[in-house]
Amino acid sequence: MTLLISISAAVISTLVWYCNARARNLKIGTLVLMYWGASLMWLVDACAEYIEIGSAYFTPAAADMLNDAFLGFTVVVLGMVIWIASLLIRDPAGTLHNVLSKNH
């Protein structure tokens, strides 16, 4: 479930990056690479688990699925938080700099 959610987030963010120039200016590429990196790593994890437990991998218990889904969404939000923090630190449009210099 976590793998599915992270791949979905990676695909959606890639589409936004591809279609929207404003999003590219906001360095959404960082978020795209983060999600793809995590998705690839979870893919390896999933393969290792499949080798270990076989087809039982595809029939998880409902409670496990719910927990994994909750984790997946938490991870997606964490990715966004890291991206927004890096955006504010880099401040590519100079917005933060302008706001702070106006106040002083």
Add this chain to the structure above:
Amino acid sequence: MACFIVPTTEAIVTTIGKKMMQKHEEKHPVSTDKISFSEKLGWLNKLLWGGSALLAMEHLWHGEISPFPPFLTAAADAQELTVVLHEMATSGVGMAVLVTAVWGVMCVVSDKIHLKQLVNQEQSDSTTEEVPV
């Protein structure tokens, strides 16, 4: 259990490599018909750091790591530590290899696209020069 440590270690190495490469490229500028290697290393850094950070969150979620020493909850038990090391050697190395392989493909494809764009641009430039005024 601690598989993300392997890609994190690779991320540290590639981050240092990127800094060194940037310094080298500042001294010896590369031609514009290629995407600089430091920029490509930046992509790998983001893939590795981002993936490792999100995986660390998963391990924290499952109680496999803790924010306090010894950080790995399995480190207290020697038998569990063997399992951790085995997982690092299998899943961890697999993660690092897969991410690096995908990055390698990204580099080759992006170079080809960049080269194609340059050729198209040169062709359009030459045809506009040939047009009689």
